[in-house]
Amino acid sequence: GQQVMQIPQYQHVQEGEDFTTYCNSSTTLSNIQWYKQRPGGHPVFLIQLVKSGEVKKQKRLTFQFGEAKKNSSLHITATQTTDVGTYFCAGLLGTYKYIFGTGTRLKVLA
Template structure:
């Protein structure tokens, strides 16, 4: 079945630095969604990418969907303590099936 892998599992970042988390699917996706879960909270929808090669920005967050629609990335610039949490990518495939990646837990060192 479809698998969605996220790397790294943990990301330790110095406040102010940039980092990128990656999402790879075993199959071609129809779309990809990204969610953020704060510690003790529930996942909250951030963005959806549908087109091959699509790039979307939300303030300091840049999301990219690969040309082959099998991978995606989230890049955060100038990390802040408010960025702490776990970021999940969710791959959408045929039949409206959504598959969660394992998540990247982001820890920020002040």
């Protein structure tokens, strides 16, 4: 079936280090959204990418959508303790159905 995998599953970094999570789909996606979920919380929308090869930046966060629209990445520069949480990509398959990735849990050590 349709799957969206994320790697790594877990990442522990020292505060100030960089972090990257990768999202890979078995099928072409219409668009991709990224969400952050804090422990005990709900997913919070970060950004949406629509165009092939698109790159967007939000302060220390850089998001990229692959040329084939099958993969995406989120890079955080100089992590802070406030970046702790699980990062999910969610790919739009067709018109209405979002498939969430398996998530990458980030821990930042002060």
